[in-house]
Amino acid sequence: xxxxxxxxxxxxxxxxxxxxxxxxxxxxxxxxxxxxxxxxxxxxxxxxxxxxxxxxxxxxxxxxxxxxxxxxxxxxxxxxxxxxxxxxxxxxxxxxxxxxxxxxxxxxxxxxxxxxxxxxxxxxxxxxxxxxxxxxxxxxxxxxxxxxxxxxxxxxxxxxxxxxxxxxxxxxxxxxxxxxxxxxxxxxxxxxxxxxxxxxxxxxxxxxxxxxxxxxxxxxxxxxxxxxxxxxxxxxxxxxxxxxxxxxxxxxxxxxxxxxxxxxxxxxxxxxxxxxxxxxxxxxxxxxxxxxxxxxxxxxxxxxxxxxxxxxxxxxxxxxxxxxxxxxxxxxxxxxxxxxxxxxxxxxxxxxxxxxxxxxxxxxxxxxxxxxxxxxxxxxxxxxxxxxxxxxxxxxxxxxxxxxxxxxxxxxxxxxxxxxxxxxxxxxxxxxxxxxxxxxxxxxxxxxxxxxxxxxxxxxxxxxxxxxxxxxx
Amino acid sequence: xxxxxxxxxxxxxxxxxxxxxxxxxxxxxxxxxxxxxxxxxxxxxxxxxxxxxxxxxxxxxxxxxxxxxxxxxxxxxxxxxxxxxxxxxxxxxxxxxxxxx
Numbered sequence: 001x002x003x004x005x006x007x008x009x010x011x012x013x014x015x016x017x018x019x020x021x022x023x024x025x026x027x028x029x030x031x032x033x034x035x036x037x038x039x040x041x042x043x044x045x046x047x048x049x050x051x052x053x054x055x056x057x058x059x060x061x062x063x064x065x066x067x068x069x070x071x072x073x074x075x076x077x078x079x080x081x082x083x084x085x086x087x088x089x090x091x092x093x094x095x096x097x098x099x100x101x102x103x104x105x106x107x108x109x110x111x112x113x114x115x116x117x118x119x120x121x122x123x124x125x126x127x128x129x130x131x132x133x134x135x136x137x138x139x140x141x142x143x144x145x146x147x148x149x150x151x152x153x154x155x156x157x158x159x160x161x162x163x164x165x166x167x168x169x170x171x172x173x174x175x176x177x178x179x180x181x182x183x184x185x186x187x188x189x190x191x192x193x194x195x196x197x198x199x200x201x202x203x204x205x206x207x208x209x210x211x212x213x214x215x216x217x218x219x220x221x222x223x224x225x226x227x228x229x230x231x232x233x234x235x236x237x238x239x240x241x242x243x244x245x246x247x248x249x250x251x252x253x254x255x256x257x258x259x260x261x262x263x264x265x266x267x268x269x270x271x272x273x274x275x276x277x278x279x280x281x282x283x284x285x286x287x288x289x290x291x292x293x294x295x296x297x298x299x300x301x302x303x304x305x306x307x308x309x310x311x312x313x314x315x316x317x318x319x320x321x322x323x324x325x326x327x328x329x330x331x332x333x334x335x336x337x338x339x340x341x342x343x344x345x346x347x348x349x350x351x352x353x354x355x356x357x358x359x360x361x362x363x364x365x366x367x368x369x370x371x372x373x374x375x376x377x378x379x380x381x382x383x384x385x386x387x388x389x390x391x392x393x394x395x396x397x398x399x400x401x402x403x404x405x406x407x408x409x410x411x412x413x414x415x416x417x418x419x420x421x422x423x424x425x426x427x428x429x430x431x432x433x434x435x436x437x438x439x440x441x442x443x444x445x446x447x448x449x450x451x452x453x454x455x456x457x458x459x460x461x462x463x464x465x466x467x468x469x470x471x472x473x
Numbered sequence: 474x475x476x477x478x479x480x481x482x483x484x485x486x487x488x489x490x491x492x493x494x495x496x497x498x499x500x501x502x503x504x505x506x507x508x509x510x511x512x513x514x515x516x517x518x519x520x521x522x523x524x525x526x527x528x529x530x531x532x533x534x535x536x537x538x539x540x541x542x543x544x545x546x547x548x549x550x551x552x553x554x555x556x557x558x559x560x561x562x563x564x565x566x567x568x569x570x571x572x573x574x
Contacts, residue, residue: 123541134555135551143559146562149555150556153548154505157548158495161488161511161512165488165515168519168534171533172522
């Protein structure tokens, strides 16, 4: 249902380009409703399994829902709904005709990805998602966006082929691609190490962990604002989700000592990403590039959970993922509003945005608060959990990273806000921003803050089906 | 070393060649071809490993290869279309250097 709905929405949008906005919005609301339906079902009955076409695990395609995938589906639904409403007034008719079908395809791929229970299916959805995302980036037109899209496409194909080769090796050794069966059969052997290496490298490339982040800023910054929000909030997270899932369920069986050293490596890379992304973000002169580099930094935080590898750490990473998705949507949408208004996004020339677009700037500021990790935002809770995990596992030095990263974030957010209050020498023709676009950005930012106040709910949700193993008292 | 193993090794070789070409060449058409070579390498590995037993070959990897080919075709089509658009927009078929932003 969750997959078919956006797919048919995409086809309808493709067939009836005149009524594309109406059809798209309709589908968006329908998807959101069915996600909530699934939420109620899972809350009621626990973990769900569904075999497509009645074929069971070893041969057929299976869908699987537990707390983690449900959380991802919810975030996707929430962000997707916001983006749909936002883009209904952002795109003009000629662009909208192309945007809606692609966006629906992307949504279908995301939902299928979060539901998939086998690693080959994950590959197919990963590719679908990548292709739709590339096409969306290219939508902006212009040489910059096209070059960004091309680079993104090549990187994403390289990443997924590495992943596929890893899948091939795993299948050869254990005769199955189902995650659960694999987890039972897996044992340590050189072929498995090679497969793990390939899969991890491919996914890191797609998640844009430092130093494999080079493709992200051009692609994210040159795309239209709603698309950048989608890419940062959801698409990058999808490949992280696969990595997290495999890491939790399949790889630990392979080899404990190797897992530890690989985890340390990922943590170090994450640390480097936090620093590098933060410093680069400070150096940017364009607003959207700044926000894109901030994504690079925030992805780094996600990987800090790997060396800790205890339950609190995983929870922290999921929480970070959640709050970053919301905050980054708000931030990109706010940046989109500012660009829409002034026609440019040079930070130095921001002309009294605070007075003219108060809602947008509040959205930007609130999202910034969550990214910095000030209480009571979602980002604060995530960092707090991460800190707790670091101390519990006796590796406190990861905690210092959180503080340094937070300071860097504060620096670049305040840089933007500072310029927003002053008037610049350059005057330009302002264009009125539809109220709907401003409110959506603000709503997302408020939700990111509210996450900090509603901690128990998402955390309880993740616990369903205990994807992180048995919980500690 | 049996014949299936030999094919699988060839597949890995193709994959490596593809990665090398993808990184070294700047012309976009070459990059797209390199991706295709990589893809063929992976498919070869899958098909070769399917024939690892004496009995009839395992059909599941064949299904995977067919799916993979479909994906590869659409990806190539998208890449070629993007390349043409890029040429129209910027008059050259290489990606701009990162440092010239």
